[in-house]
Amino acid sequence: xxxxxxxxxxxxxxxxxxxxxxxxxxxxxxxxxxxxxxxxxxxxxxxxxxxxxxxxxxxxxxxxxxxxxxxxxxxxxxxxxxxxxxxxxxxxxxxxxxxxxxxxxxxxxxxxxxxxxxxxxxxxxxxxxxxxxxxxxxxxxxxxxxxxxxxxxxxxxxxxxxxxxxxxxxxxxxxxxxxxxxxxxxxxxxxxxxxxxxxxxxxxxxxxxxxxxxxxxxxxxxxxxxxxxxxxxxxxxxxx
Numbered sequence: 001x002x003x004x005x006x007x008x009x010x011x012x013x014x015x016x017x018x019x020x021x022x023x024x025x026x027x028x029x030x031x032x033x034x035x036x037x038x039x040x041x042x043x044x045x046x047x048x049x050x051x052x053x054x055x056x057x058x059x060x061x062x063x064x065x066x067x068x069x070x071x072x073x074x075x076x077x078x079x080x081x082x083x084x085x086x087x088x089x090x091x092x093x094x095x096x097x098x099x100x101x102x103x104x105x106x107x108x109x110x111x112x113x114x115x116x117x118x119x120x121x122x123x124x125x126x127x128x129x130x131x132x133x134x135x136x137x138x139x140x141x142x143x144x145x146x147x148x149x150x151x152x153x154x155x156x157x158x159x160x161x162x163x164x165x166x167x168x169x170x171x172x173x174x175x176x177x178x179x180x181x182x183x184x185x186x187x188x189x190x191x192x193x194x195x196x197x198x199x200x201x202x203x204x205x206x207x208x209x210x211x212x213x214x215x216x217x218x219x220x221x222x223x224x225x226x227x228x229x230x231x232x233x234x235x236x237x238x239x240x
Contacts, residue, residue, distance in 0.1 A: 022061045023208065025051050026081035029066040030150050031172060033232050034087035034197075037066070046232035047085045050104060053224070057215040070130050070149050073097055076200060082208060083201050087169065089133045089194030099203050101212050103196030104219075105229060106238040110134050112187040113173045114158060114165035119187050124164035127154040133193045134167040158184070167191075171233045 027035045029043055038044040043064040055062035065081045076084050076098065089107075090100045110133070112121045123142050128135040130147040138145040146163050148154050155176055157163040165187055166173070177184045199216075201209040219225035226239045 022063060023055065023083060024063050024065050024081035025055075026065045026067050026072060026076060026084045027051075027086040028069050028072065030069075030152065031087050032175070033171065035085075046228060047087065049232070050219075050225075050228055051085045053219065053228075054212055054215040057218055058211040060211065068149060069132075073200065077202060079202075082205065083199050083212065085199050087172075087197055088200055090196055090198045091133060091136075091194055093136075094200070098200040099206070099209055100198040100200055101209055102216055103198045104216050104225060105197040105233070106240060107192055107194055107196045108233075108238055109170045109190035110137070110167055110193045111170040111173055111190050112165045112167050113155075113177060113184050114187045115184060117185050117187055119165045121165050121167075121188050125162070127157040127163035127166040128168065129154055132168075134169075137191065137193055138167055171237055174234065 027043055027047060029035055029037045031045075033046050035043060035045045035047045042048075043066065048064070051062060051064075067075050067080070069086070072084055072086060072088075073094070075081065084098075088094070090103055094100070112119070112126070114121070121143065124144070125146050126138050126143045127146045127148060128138055129151050130149055135145060135147055146157060148157065151168060151172060154163070154166040154168060158166050170186075170190060173186070177186060199209075199212055201212075216225070219228075220240050229237055229239055
């Protein structure tokens, strides 16, 4: 009988060892080049490639989940997914609700984009995506903040004249300016905001956060993270 019990226990242990933990990664899917939905309806971009590599190094099986930006943290906290990897800047305010991994990009500049180089970015109507460090910054200035749930709506507001300019991550705006044929230009100085971009986790999941921290550190150490940054965000994007 003891042998039977021991054999059963060993079988259960062996079976358990063969099952990889499945982690659900939440992203917006609307913020290229960080994350977007490709022609096949799949999450793509810098963070898709990065997230898949991090999961591989952490020996985790990953699934991707898309979620609107304005509810991306509440839905993490409520358990709809296990981590956020969505171009989210590390801020003290967000740290009150979630825990961050170490940053997987250094702080990148934010920039104003407008139709004209003489746009009034100090006192005019400035568009920004809701819940971003850019929106928080505009609220501290003399400009009027006009918020939108998605980044493409902020650009559309400038194109339509509803807003005088938009403030966003420069990495996001560079392709917009480049593809505008001169219709859009950068205005003023770049702004260093936030503490870089990191993954967000529930405060009750320190073990999971630790696994991704180790994977991020390994990519920094072997230079592969810098290669991804250069490939997807551009050679001029800050590197480690």
